[in-house]
Amino acid sequence: MRRWIMTAFASLWLVGCGEQAWQTKDISGLMPPLAFELVDENGNTVNAERFLGKSTLLFFGFTHCPDVCPTTLARLDAATQRMDEAARDDIQVLFVSVDPRRDDPETLRTYTDAFGPRFIGLTGDKEALEELTRRYRVTYGYGEEDSNGNYDVSHSSAVFAFNDQGEARLLIRDSDPMEAMVADLERLAGDT
Amino acid sequence: MSLTPLARLPRMARPWCGIFLLLIGTSGTLSAAELKVNEARLRLLPGDLPAAGYFILVNPSETNITLTGADSPAFGNVMMHRTVNQDGVTRMQPVAQIELAAGEQIEFAPGGYHLMLMKRTRSLAIGDDIEVTLFFANGQQQSITFRAVSPTIQ
Ligand SMILES: [Cu+2]
Numbered sequence: 001m002r003r004w005i006m007t008a009f010a011s012l013w014l015v016g017c018g019e020q021a022w023q024t025k026d027i028s029g030l031m032p033p034l035a036f037e038l039v040d041e042n043g044n045t046v047n048a049e050r051f052l053g054k055s056t057l058l059f060f061g062f063t064h065c066p067d068v069c070p071t072t073l074a075r076l077d078a079a080t081q082r083m084d085e086a087a088r089d090d091i092q093v094l095f096v097s098v099d100p101r102r103d104d105p106e107t108l109r110t111y112t113d114a115f116g117p118r119f120i121g122l123t124g125d126k127e128a129l130e131e132l133t134r135r136y137r138v139t140y141g142y143g144e145e146d147s148n149g150n151y152d153v154s155h156s157s158a159v160f161a162f163n164d165q166g167e168a169r170l171l172i173r174d175s176d177p178m179e180a181m182v183a184d185l186e187r188l189a190g191d192t
Numbered sequence: 193m194s195l196t197p198l199a200r201l202p203r204m205a206r207p208w209c210g211i212f213l214l215l216i217g218t219s220g221t222l223s224a225a226e227l228k229v230n231e232a233r234l235r236l237l238p239g240d241l242p243a244a245g246y247f248i249l250v251n252p253s254e255t256n257i258t259l260t261g262a263d264s265p266a267f268g269n270v271m272m273h274r275t276v277n278q279d280g281v282t283r284m285q286p287v288a289q290i291e292l293a294a295g296e297q298i299e300f301a302p303g304g305y306h307l308m309l310m311k312r313t314r315s316l317a318i319g320d321d322i323e324v325t326l327f328f329a330n331g332q333q334q335s336i337t338f339r340a341v342s343p344t345i346q
Contacts, residue, residue, distance in 0.1 A: 004212055063237070064249045066309075068282045070235060070343045071302040077344050078220035110238040114343050139281055150310060151243075154283035174277070174303060 001090045002020075016062055022187070023180035024161075024172045031160065031168035034058070036132045038096065038124040041109035046122070055094045055188045057172075058160040060138060062099035062153045072159065072174065073115045079181040080118060087189035088118075090164065096132065097123040098140040099153045136160055163191040195198040206243050216329055226253045227334055234309065235345065243316075245270075245338055246322060250297040258329035259290045259298075266322050268311030275303055284308070289329065295301030 019134035033046040034056060057076060073095065080088050095112055097103035100123045103174035104113075108121030124132070133140060133156075161170035161184070169191065170184055248342040251257055262270045272287040287305065292298050300306050307324070316322065320340040325333050 018231065063241050065284075066235070066237070066242040067273070067302060067306045070237060070244070074344045107239065107241075114238050116344070143283065148310065150269075152284045154281050156280055157277055157282040158280055173280075182280065 021186075022170060022184050023190055024136050024170050024176045024184050027160070027171050029168075031171075033168060034162045034166035036096075036122075036128065036133070037133070038122040038123075038128055039105065041105050041121045043105040051092060051094065051120075052166050055145075055164050055185070055191070056162045056166070057091065057093045058096065058136075058162065059093065059158075060096050060098050060133065060140060060155045061134050062097050062155065063103050063107055063157075064099065064150070065153065068157055068174075070094050070115075072157065073119065075174075075178070075181070076159065077115055077118075079178060081184055082182045083186050083189070087186050090189040091118060091185060093119045095119055095121050096129070097121065098133070098155055099123075099128050099142075100125065100129070101112065109173075161185070161188055163188060197301050198334075218304055219327050226332070227251055227257070228336070229326075229336045232336050232338045233325075233341045233345070234324075235343055236316060236318055236340045237343055240310075240312050243267075243309045244302075246300045246302065247336065247338070248297055249292065249326070251292045251294060254294045256291060256293045257332070259292060259326060260288070260329050261327045262307050262324055263327065264322060264324045266311060266313055266316060267309040268313055270310070271308045271322070272305070273308045277303075316340055 034051070037045060037047045040046045046089060061072070063069070066097045069116060073093070076093055080091050083091070097108060103123050108123060111122040112119040123129070140148035140153060140155045143154070157174050159172040160168065163169050169188055172181055172184070195307060228250040230248040230250065232245070236248070237243060245262070249259065254287045259272070259289050261272060264270050272290070273284045274287050275282060275284055290298060290305070298305065318340050322338045322340055325334050327333055
């Protein structure tokens with residue numbers, strides 16, 4: 001009998017009472033904690049500590065990106081809209097522009113405002129951006145300028161998620177289903 | 193189309209109006225019946241940031257056609273693009289033309305083909321109807337009305 005109880009407890013522990021698996025990619029311990037020094041939407045220098053206390057989603061992009069960036073931000077918006085209110089308020093999205101030449105603080109502010117108050121625009125000089133992108137092992141690059149002066153910027157399509165202590169937790173990809181994102185963001189919001 | 197406006201016209205004008213409407217109807221079916229466009233929407237970003245145009249183009253006809261570009265009076269520059277994702281890095285490629293076989297359809301959708309519309313010629317707002325013309329290799333043109341939508345619409 002005692003043995004049976006032990007087995008029952010062991011299996012309950014294994015299936016994880018409370019500790020269910022993440023549904024998007026778990027990067028805990030694989031990526032360094034959130035750290036940067038960038039320029040915010042008001043032109044002020046800010047560092048990562050300023051954003052601790054809330055769960056942070058980090059995405060690299062540029063405002064002249066008509067397709068992927070708005071699609072990703074809209075998906076994040078849709079996911080947070082589906083969370084309960086308390087959990088939702090724990091989420092902030094940092095949109096880091098890797099195109100500082102066109103994305104001045106003013107452009108960034110108008111852009112992120114279009115997605116809602118949870119979205120915060122940041123950028124920096126080449127050095128700051130290279131340091132941050134290297135830290136999370138992502139790349140970006142500039143395409144050729146056309147006759148109108150327009151150019152494409154290649155960038156990572158993934159979203160990095162950090163808990164409220166700034167510890168790396170998840171890599172969310174375009175291909176992850178909405179349900180998986182919502183479940184993981186809710187869990188992230190409760191993660192301390 | 194409702195016949196009510198016709199009924200309100202003076203009696204003398206009615207036959208002429210009827211013929212006129214008939215002519216419009218006929219010329220419309222002759223030039224535009226070949227292709228169908230569904231879900232045409234234009235995702236508008238603030239300021240003069242480039243917008244993305246999405247739609248589904250259906251070719252129910254029995255001939256293959258080739259889409260070669262687009263134009264809009266509301267924008268100075270419209271390009272066909274495709275988003276490609278390679279090893280987690282995303283970028284856009286210009287697309288010169290897209291073949292559309294008889295009976296097939298092609299989807300311009302987030303993360304794939306899109307029209308990239310740049311340099312607004314007038315101010316645009318969410319909810320506006322925006323005219324876009326598609327060009328085909330055989331010289332055919334097709335006008336589409338895109339509805340401007342918020343960037344948070346997926
Ligand atoms: Cu594009």
